[in-house]
Amino acid sequence: MILVVGGAGYIGSHLVKELVKSQDVVVLDNLSTGHSWAVNTRAIFVQGDLGDPTTVQYIFDTYKIEAVLHFAACSLVGESVINPLKYYENNVVATLNLLKMMKQYQINKFIFSSTAATYGMPNVDDIDEETPTHPINPYGQSKLMVEQILADFAHSYGLKYVVLRYFNVAGADETAEIGESHDPETHLIPIILQHLGGQRDYISVFGTDYDTPDGTCIRDYIHITDLANAHLLALEALLENRIATATYNLGNGDGYSVKQIIETCEQITGKKANVQNVERRSGDPAKLVANADKIYAELGWKAQLDIQDIIKSAWRWHKKHF
Ligand code: UDP
Secondary structure, three states: OEEEEOOOOHHHHHHHHHHOOOOOEEEEEOOOOOOHHHOOOOOEEEEOOOOOHHHHHHHHHHOOOOEEEEOOOOOOHHHHHHOHHHHHHHHHHHHHHHHHHHHHOOOOEEEEEEEHHHHOOOOOOOEOOOOOOOOOOHHHHHHHHHHHHHHHHHHHHOOEEEEEEEOEEEOOOOOOOOOOOOOOOOOHHHHHHHHHOOOOOOEEEEOOOOOOOOOOOEEOEEEHHHHHHHHHHHHHHHHOOOOOEEEEEEOOOOOEEHHHHHHHHHHHHOOOOOEEEEOOOOOOOOEEOEOOHHHHHHHOOOOOOOHHHHHHHHHHHHHHHO
């Protein structure tokens, strides 16, 4: 049995949908940002909070858990700058409690959702896992702290883990049964599609004076299904004891600026956007593009879907559900 913490959220629910095809799955989620409708019906769903040890204890007492995938976290750069306490509590303290409980129950396999925000403002064109980590916001900092805890737990208690550093995840699964649904929405692609779908009057571009060719921030967008598949490979490698500890970037290796994303959304939807250029958003680095060669070399994972696939699938989901 595999425990997926945060399995009702955007990323967790896509993973669960794939994982139930090969494993028994229990999902723990407090539904603070996730949705019960997003949890695949083949998984057992426990509504509860990581901060409540009795719920975690109940799961570990009831099910024979072989490995834990941990998706439950706050993940908004801007919010983390305004409210760091929330990020250190939910992302660091809650994860530490989970790891403590896992140690007690001798569950020693863990997959952790980390982020490109751990790199901060790297001065390189493509970021590999050796790039120094200097987060520039509390969100990235909170994820890096957990990475450090994991390394120490591996060294001292034999924890086996895989850290996956996500770049910008977007898109929806091919059936458009589940997709990105945050309230409030802050991510670029769903915001553009909400606007082009008629739910917003305009799009704000946060900063046009970055040191990039068109002045807007560049990101590496990865399709949610590619991301979910990377987790399946990492889990398999952990369960088969092929890896003990590893950190991998998950991205496509292609950078797109905010303006390019808007243009691609316009082209796919056939609609014209009303764009307003505004101030930079606090905590945003100019450019984050992954080098994901390491996970290809070690686990054979490579992104299969490109920016067109990402936006087309997000638009399909959007049209069906909004
Ligand atoms: N962005 C923007 N307008 C928006 C939302 C986002 O210009 O309404 C920009 C944001 O400043 C960043 C990029 O789009 O440069 C991606 O932001 P998002 O919040 O999607 O992901 P992040 O990179 O923060 O994880």
